[in-house]
Amino acid sequence: MKNKMLNRLIGVTDDRDEYQLQEIYKELAFSGALMFYLSMALMFICLLVDTFKNTLSIGTTGLLIVNMIYASKVFFRIHKKELDSLECTSEEEYREKIKKLRKGGFQAGLYWGSLMFILNAYILPYLASGLIELTWSNFIIWLCGGIFFGVTMYFIGKSKVKKCY
Amino acid sequence: MNKVKEYRQIAGLTQMELATRVGIARQTVNLIENDKYNPTLFLCIALAKILHTDLNTLFWEEER
Numbered sequence: 001m002k003n004k005m006l007n008r009l010i011g012v013t014d015d016r017d018e019y020q021l022q023e024i025y026k027e028l029a030f031s032g033a034l035m036f037y038l039s040m041a042l043m044f045i046c047l048l049v050d051t052f053k054n055t056l057s058i059g060t061t062g063l064l065i066v067n068m069i070y071a072s073k074v075f076f077r078i079h080k081k082e083l084d085s086l087e088c089t090s091e092e093e094y095r096e097k098i099k100k101l102r103k104g105g106f107q108a109g110l111y112w113g114s115l116m117f118i119l120n121a122y123i124l125p126y127l128a129s130g131l132i133e134l135t136w137s138n139f140i141i142w143l144c145g146g147i148f149f150g151v152t153m154y155f156i157g158k159s160k161v162k163k164c165y
Numbered sequence: 166m167n168k169v170k171e172y173r174q175i176a177g178l179t180q181m182e183l184a185t186r187v188g189i190a191r192q193t194v195n196l197i198e199n200d201k202y203n204p205t206l207f208l209c210i211a212l213a214k215i216l217h218t219d220l221n222t223l224f225w226e227e228e229r
Contacts, residue, residue, distance in 0.1 A: 017189035019202050 039067055052127045079160075086161045097161050105154030113146015167224050170198040172216040187211045 003015060010024060046060040078084050088094040117139065125133040173183050184191040189208065196202035197212075204212070213220050
C-alpha cells in the first residue's frame with residue numbers, strides 16, 4: 001500500500017531499491033516538514049484576515065484541522081516507536097537532562113504565554129475592532145495558559161527520558 | 166575504499182549486470198563502489214554472494 005502510494009507520487013511503475021527509497025524518504029520527510037511550517041504560517045495569515053473581516057472561513061478551519069491531524073499523527077507515531085527518547089546512562093546525566101527540560105519548559109511557557117497575550121490582547125482585537133483590550137483578566141488567563149503550556153512541555157519532555165542504568 | 170568494483174571486474178560483470186542480479190539500480194552499484202552509499206547488511210550479503218566472496222573481503226578496510 002505504502003509502496004504503491006509512493007510509486008504513484010513520484011511517477012514510477014516498478015519498485016525502488018533501498019538507496020532510492022532512502023533518498024525518497026529523506027526528500028519527502030524534508031518537504032513534509034517544510035509544508036507543515038508553510039501551512040502553519042498560512043493558517044496564521046488566514047486567522048488574521050478572518051479576524052479583520054470578522055468572519056470564520058472554511059479555509060482557516062480546514063487548515064487548522066489538517067495541521068492538527070498531521071502534528072498529532074507525527075507526534076504519536078514517533079513517540080510510540082520511541083524515536084524521540086533520550087537515554088540516560090547515569091544518575092548525573094538524568095539530573096542534567098531534567099534540569100535542561102525544566103529550563104526549556106519555563107522558556108516555552110514564557111514565550112508561548114507572551115505570544116498568546118500579545119496576539120489576543122493587542123493584535124487580534126485591534127484587527128477586529130480597532131481597539132486594544134488590555135485587562136487584568138486577559139493577563140491572568142494567558143499567564144495561567146503559559147504556565148500550563150510550560151508544565152505540559154516539561155512533562156512531555158520528561159516522558160521521553162529513559163533511565164538505562 | 167571497498168573492493169566491490171575489483172571483485173565485480175574479476176567476476177566479469179558490468180555494473181548493470183551486477184545490479185540486475187542483486188535487484189538494485191545501476192546507480193546504487195556505482196554509489197557503493199565509490200563509497201558514497203552505505204548499503205544495508207542485507208544488500209552487502211547479496212553482493213558478496215553474487216561476487217563469490219565474503220563480507221570481510223569486500224568491505225573490511227585493511228590497516229596500513
